[in-house]
Amino acid sequence: MGQMPRPTGHADFIKGGQDVLCGLLFALVGTAGLWIGRDYPMGTSLRLGTGVFPRILCWGLIGIGGIVLVRGLLTHGPGLGHWAWRPVLLIGAAAVAFALLIEPAGLIAAMIALMVLGALAGTGHTLKEFATFAVIMLVMGWGIFIWGLGMPIKVFPWS
Amino acid sequence: MELSHLFTNLGLGFSVALSMSNLFWCLIGAIVGTAIGVLPGVGPVATMALLLPATYYLPPEGALIMLAGIYYGAQYGGSTTAVLVNLPGESSSVVTCLDGYQMARQGRAGAALAIAAIGSFFAGCVATMLIAVAAPPLISVAQQFGPADYCSLMVLGLITAVVMAHGSVVKALGMVLLGLLLGIVGTDVNTGNLRYTFDIGILFDGINFVPIAMGVFGINEIMANLANPEHRDLVSSKVTGLMPTRKDLRDSFPAILRGTAVGSALGILPGGGAVLASFASYTLEKKVAKDPSRFGKGAIEGVAGPESANNAAAQTSFIPMLTLGIPSNAVMAMMVGGMMIHGIIPGPQVMSDKPGLFWGMIASMWIGNLMLIFFNLPMVGIWVKMLMVPYRLLSIAILFFCCIGVYSLNNSADEVLLIALFGFVGYVFHKLDCEAAPMLLGFILGPMMETYMRRAMLLSRGDATVFVTRPLSLSFLIASVALLLLIVLPKVRKTREVAFQE
Numbered sequence: 001m002g003q004m005p006r007p008t009g010h011a012d013f014i015k016g017g018q019d020v021l022c023g024l025l026f027a028l029v030g031t032a033g034l035w036i037g038r039d040y041p042m043g044t045s046l047r048l049g050t051g052v053f054p055r056i057l058c059w060g061l062i063g064i065g066g067i068v069l070v071r072g073l074l075t076h077g078p079g080l081g082h083w084a085w086r087p088v089l090l091i092g093a094a095a096v097a098f099a100l101l102i103e104p105a106g107l108i109a110a111m112i113a114l115m116v117l118g119a120l121a122g123t124g125h126t127l128k129e130f131a132t133f134a135v136i137m138l139v140m141g142w143g144i145f146i147w148g149l150g151m152p153i154k155v156f157p158w159s
Numbered sequence: 160m161e162l163s164h165l166f167t168n169l170g171l172g173f174s175v176a177l178s179m180s181n182l183f184w185c186l187i188g189a190i191v192g193t194a195i196g197v198l199p200g201v202g203p204v205a206t207m208a209l210l211l212p213a214t215y216y217l218p219p220e221g222a223l224i225m226l227a228g229i230y231y232g233a234q235y236g237g238s239t240t241a242v243l244v245n246l247p248g249e250s251s252s253v254v255t256c257l258d259g260y261q262m263a264r265q266g267r268a269g270a271a272l273a274i275a276a277i278g279s280f281f282a283g284c285v286a287t288m289l290i291a292v293a294a295p296p297l298i299s300v301a302q303q304f305g306p307a308d309y310c311s312l313m314v315l316g317l318i319t320a321v322v323m324a325h326g327s328v329v330k331a332l333g334m335v336l337l338g339l340l341l342g343i344v345g346t347d348v349n350t351g352n353l354r355y356t357f358d359i360g361i362l363f364d365g366i367n368f369v370p371i372a373m374g375v376f377g378i379n380e381i382m383a384n385l386a387n388p389e390h391r392d393l394v395s396s397k398v399t400g401l402m403p404t405r406k407d408l409r410d411s412f413p414a415i416l417r418g419t420a421v422g423s424a425l426g427i428l429p430g431g432g433a434v435l436a437s438f439a440s441y442t443l444e445k446k447v448a449k450d451p452s453r454f455g456k457g458a459i460e461g462v463a464g465p466e467s468a469n470n471a472a473a474q475t476s477f478i479p480m481l482t483l484g485i486p487s488n489a490v491m492a493m494m495v496g497g498m499m500i501h502g503i504i505p506g507p508q509v510m511s512d513k514p515g516l517f518w519g520m521i522a523s524m525w526i527g528n529l530m531l532i533f534f535n536l537p538m539v540g541i542w543v544k545m546l547m548v549p550y551r552l553l554s555i556a557i558l559f560f561c562c563i564g565v566y567s568l569n570n571s572a573d574e575v576l577l578i579a580l581f582g583f584v585g586y587v588f589h590k591l592d593c594e595a596a597p598m599l600l601g602f603i604l605g606p607m608m609e610t611y612m613r614r615a616m617l618l619s620r621g622d623a624t625v626f627v628t629r630p631l632s633l634s635f636l637i638a639s640v641a642l643l644l645l646i647v648l649p650k651v652r653k654t655r656e657v658a659f660q661e
Contacts, residue, residue, distance in 0.1 A: 022591040026333045033340060036355060043350075045621035050352040053609040057340045064333040071329070081590065084386030088586050091382050091558060092579045098562040099575035111559060118558050122385050122551035133552050137559065145563055152570065 016077025023069025030061030090121035106154035111141050169291055172518030176526055181224055181519065184217065186534075188225035189527045192232020193535060196239070197542040199246045200384040200550060201557060203233040204599075205377035207493040209560055211369050211500060212568040219501040220516050224523040226497045227477070230490050231283060231524065234433055234470045235531045238275040239542050242268055242462070251433035251469040254441040258454060258461030270403040271462050272539060274411050276532050277403075278467035282419040283528035286474035289423055290481070290521050294510065297482040301507040307615035307625045311635035313608045316485045318639040319429035320600050322646050330593045338598035341366060342605020349613060361573045368496040370565050370574045371602060374581025375588075375595040376489070377561045381554045382586045388550070403459075411463035414444055418464035422471030427478050429487040436472035437465035474524055481517065482507060485604070489596040492603045 033054060043049025071077070094117035101110035115134050119125050145151045175181060191210070195201045207226055214222035237249025242259035255275065262271040304312065317335050324331040344355045345365030356362040403411075421443055422436035444464040445451050454461050477494070479487045484506030486492040498505050503513065510517045565574050585595055619625035627633050 018591055022330060022333075022593060025587075025591070026337070029337060029340070033355070040352065040354060041350075045623065046617060048613045048616055050347045050350050050354060053343060053612065054340065054354060057336050057343075060336045061333060061340070064329055064336060067329050068327075068333065078592070083590060084382070087385035088382045088583065091378060091385070091554075092583050094555075094558055095378065095562055095575060095579035095582065098559075099566075099572045099579070102566060102575070103572055114559055114562060115555050118555035119551070122554060123388065124549070124551055129552070133555070137556060141559065141563070145567070149567075151567055153566075 015075060016072040017079040019068050019072025019077050021080060023065045023072055025065070026061050026068060027065030030058040030065060033058035033061070087121040090117050094118045094121065102153060105157045106159065107141060107146060108138060108156055111138055165291060168518050169522060171514060172522030175220055175515045175519030176224065176522040181221055181523065182526070184221040184225040185228050185523045185527045186530055188228020189232040189531050190534065192229035193236035193531065193542070194545065195229070196233035196236020197248050197545060198553065199240055199248050200380060202249065202376060202380065203230050204372065204489045204493060205380055207490065208369055208372040208377060209564050211493070211496055212564050214497055215500055219503060220519050222497055222501060223494065223516065223520050226494055227520055227524060228527045231470060231473045231527060232531060234473050235276060235279055235535050236542065238466050239272060239539060240546065242271045242275070243543060244546060251437045254437050254465045255462055258458050261455065261457035262459065262462065265457050267457070270407050270459070272536060273403050274407060274459055274463050275466040276535055278411065278415040278418060278463045279470040280528050280532040281415050282422060282467035282471035283474060284525060285419050286423055286426070286471045287521060287525045289475060290478055293478060294482050297478065298507040298510050301483050304631065305615065305629060306611040306618060307629050308631040308635065310608055310611040310615055311626055311632040312483065313485060313604050313611070315635040315639045316429040316487065317600060317604065318642050320487070320597050322642050323428065323435060324594045324597055326592050326594065328646050331597045334588070334593050334598040335601040338601025339605040339608065341371070342602040343609060361571060366577070367568065367574060369568055370577040371581050372493065372496070372599060373561050373565060374578040375585035375599065377557065378578055378582025379585030379589060379595070381558055382582060383589055384550060385554055407459050411459050414460035414464040415467045417443055418467030419471045422468030423475045426472030426475030429479060432476045432488040432490065433469040433473045436468040440464040440468035480505060481509065486600060489599045492599050495603055
């Protein structure tokens with residue numbers, strides 16, 4: 001009845017899911033910042049201590065978060081929409097895999113893990129295309145960073 | 160300033176910029192910039208973040224000349240994709256698609272590309288001169304600033320960036336605060352106390368600039384682009400008739416002039432830069448046209464104006480960074496990052512302390528523009544081929560270069576984990592419709608602002624009213640409040656929404 005279409009699964013009192021989550025997030029960071037920094041000294045007005053600037057910022061964040069939250073509760077706004085978890089998690093996983101493998105297992109293993117996870121994040125890959133691409137990348141990665149720049153990382157797990 | 164000084168300075172600049180190695184870095188920057196400008200989904204911010212670790216090995220002049228080249232090179236490259244594929248290669252080329260692609264469909268792709276390049280070159284020359292003329296007097300003004308004035312100026316800069324950001328002002332303000340907070344993570348330089356380090360070793364020196372920028376721009380872009388695959392319709396791989404007709408030139412000349420003026424003015428504003436300039440110029444062209452209905456159907460003014468404007472703005476946005484040390488947009492934040500890697504603190508002292516670097520960079524912009532106009536058009540064929548590489552593969556290559564780039568910075572695998580984290584954070588904020596650029600500005604300005612605030616309090620013997628009793632500081636603060644009030648007033652809000660539409 002004249003309402004903006006919104007994704008299902010929302011509680012009825014939430015009118016703008018995006019703003020609600022955003023406001024909560026800002027307020028949460030602000031509160032956490034205050035709590036973690038509760039012992040940071042305030043110093044004197046002449047010599048401001050470690051805690052002054054963070055406190056100003058955290059209270060600001062809580063205030064802003066409150067405004068956004070209230071706006072999300074009171075006015076109709078965009079919902080949370082569709083979250084593309086697959087590429088987000090897989091691209092993140094690819095970077096994490098690279099980080100975890102580069103030192104213990106070397107460049108080649110880290111690159112292969114990154115490329116396979118990265119390929120899973122996208123769509124439309126064919127095995128032949130990906131294999132060609134992967135070989136080019138491996139040669140290029142070795143050529144630029146090991147042979148060219150002489151980075152002190154191992155190439156193979158056993159080297 | 161006397162004219163003779165200007166020429167001595169520019170002479171010094173050219174002697175630096177024309178050295179073989181600096182010419183080489185300028186060329187590399189311009190070509191890399193054009194390439195990433197051509198590729199949709201790869202922006203100058205992410206590219207500059209990617210190359211920051213590499214600039215560590217270059218002399219400071221070469222590093223900054225190359226980084227600058229990436230930014231204005233991207234403005235040239237963005238138009239190529241806009242005209243040929245109807246996709247903005249760069250966000251500042253969004254409006255170029257409207258008429259540029261139509262021109263290409265009418266078989267006039269060559270003329271559109273040529274006019275875009277000529278307009279960009281003209282705008283680049285004017286903007287370079289403007290920097291050279293305007294910077295010294297601005298710097299002498301900036302040298303009078305006290306710490307309180309600086310602190311308030313940064314507030315004004317951040318507020319302007321917030322007002323210029325797309326979408327909700329309140330959210331952008333929140334992002335700025337978040338950035339400021341992230342910026343002070345690490346050891347407090349004044350007292351030696353640790354803040355928000357959670358006993359994690361890599362955080363003791365503060366969060367490194369490169370992983371945060373690469374995460375929220377590079378990795379986040381990949382995530383968002385893979386989530387929304389685009390379609391590329393290459394209008395034709397053969398571009399013929401590069402020379403615009405006499406009529407084309409006559410039609411576009413006034414548009415180029417207007418675009419240059421609009422772009423130069425908007426580039427100086429904090430938060431402005433190339434994107435806003437191109438939109439403003441397109442709107443202006445439509446307003447002054449005798450027959451506005453031609454727009455969207457292949458009007459050459461609709462290409463000439465915005466393309467001149469975005470290049471002019473890309474260059475004049477260096478002015479606040481070079482004179483005041485305050486980055487006005489995410490790209491300038493990258494330039495500041497590049498300077499800091501080389502131990503140069505941006506600010507009014509750069510011109511007097513490092514005249515070769517300062518004037519060399521300005522001179523290199525003109526040289527870079529000259530290179531671009533000669534290299535860009537004949538290389539269109541190569542750019543078109545590059546567009547054939549599907550994004551599913553390109554994304555993996557970018558991801559790899561991000562990871563190894565960050566790793567090479569400190570040989571630290573932990574920092575690679577940080578880019579994954581900030582990529583995720585960036586995606587969450589992207590879905591919450593919060594822009595990352597204000598956060599990055601806050602991140603850069605956070606430590607500086609705190610230092611100036613403390614210094615101001617120390618100089619005023621603990622009297623906080625110093626921020627409102629110093630006339631300069633007071634006027635900056637009043638301007639900030641006025642801007643914020645202005646934006647909540649309904650009328651301005653409406654025009655702003657219209658401006659960001661389309």
